[in-house]
Amino acid sequence: MGFMIDGAPGAALGPASDDGRARWERAADLFGAWHEGDSRAMDELVRLMTPVLWHVVRAYGLERTLAEDVVQTTWLQLVRGHGSISDRRAVSAWLTTTARREAWKIAKAHGRVDTAESDDLDMLLPEQASAEEHATLGDDNRRLWAAVRRLNERCQRLLRVIAFEDRPDYARLAADLAMPVGSIGPTRNRCLSKLRALLDAPPSAPAGGWA
Secondary structure, eight states: OOOOOTTGGGSOOOSSSHHHHHHHHHHHHHHHHHHTTOHHHHHHHHHHHHHHHHHHHHTTTOOHHHHHHHHHHHHHHHHHHGGGOOSGGGHHHHHHHHHHHHHHHHHHHTTSOOSOOGGGGGGGSOOOOOGGGGSOOOHHHHHHHHHHTTBOHHHHHHHHHHHHOSSOOHHHHHHHTTOOHHHHHHHHHHHHHHHHHHHHSOTTSOOOOBO
């Protein structure tokens, strides 16, 4: 089975909200329909959830081709292991967890992540076009992600993972990002505060990597 990876980020995305809950519910319905024999439901599920997986995977600093491989692998693992998901509502968490585990493994193998201090995470990622630049977003979403890209890379990675996971595993997230688990909440709050400040600032406000 082949999966469309590159075109999928065309769906409008934003942090977890009512729209996010609707996405998880739709994913559950589609997974259930596919499990019951509707092959077209898988195509819709791929279109729905690949943008989420793309953001989660790119948060680990993988270059585009590696990120595509991880997303592809995640979908193939779902096809092979779908029988282990007894509750259709768990499919979104299953997909994002699987994507994060695979991304972490590949990133570590390619030297993208290690036990560096969190302040050094900025140096781990090369300059690349972000996934948001490949998506056709509404004005609000485009403005949101433009502001996110003005944050430092640590904030970007943290917000991307938290925004697109139904129930983030903070212990695993802390290990993946080499941060103490107790710092996830405070760091997230600081990043969100800086994001709000950027969104509230006039267009002429100076750009730069907000730490």
